[in-house]
Amino acid sequence: MSGGYDLNLFTSPPDCNFLCSVCHGVLKRPMRLPCSHIFCKRCILPWLARQKTCPCCRKEVKQKKMVHVNKLRKIIGRLEVKCKNAEAGCLVTCPLAHRKGHQDSCPFELMACPNEGCTSRVPRGNLAEHRQNCQHGAHQRCPLGCGATLGPAERASHNCYRELRKAWCQRQERSRTLVLCLLRRMRKVYRSANLIRRQLAQLGELLEEDDALLLGAPQEEAETPPEGSIGAEMGGPRAKLPCK
Incomplete structure (x- = not known):
């Protein structure tokens, strides 16, 4: 694989001193050997x-004695070249050093369709039209990152701020609904707890009354004399009185 630039890339034939003796292309990243011969690094x-x-x-x-020829590299970088897409119709010419910058904006540069599932490669200038008519572009996520899924008819009028505000309002409404539901459940639990507390208090009062009745019954029985005790006392032997 050639390490230098293709001769057909230049608008006019380059000087023979700019050619590599190995690949016969124009020197790319030239390196000088100790013997003064210059070749492409690759x-x-x-x-x-x-x-x-x-x-x-x-x-x-010895590789340690090879050096980069940066001055020659700059001279070659000023040579006029044609666009990479000249055969596709681009008529732009520019210095070799600026070729990459032009290629990044050339309307004839083939670009992959960004729609998921589409394998087409179209010129950059026709990419917008292709995206609108692409069968794989029926629904796409917003390229600015708001998260909205857009159809072909919605892309022209899409507004990220409006979509984000709408999503925020929907989330606020869901949060408000959840809070109200939680408050209703808390009130229900509070009422149930109060009812249980009152029932426990009533049960405690009833138990206290039962305890009082149980404790009072033996005392009343102890205070009531047993049947026949009076008769026994009266019918028993009288105490002897001393005679006067």
């Missing part, structure tokens, strides 16, 4: 991994 490193000599002069090379 070309010379695999070469030296197989043999330790320069591809041109066959002199022995």
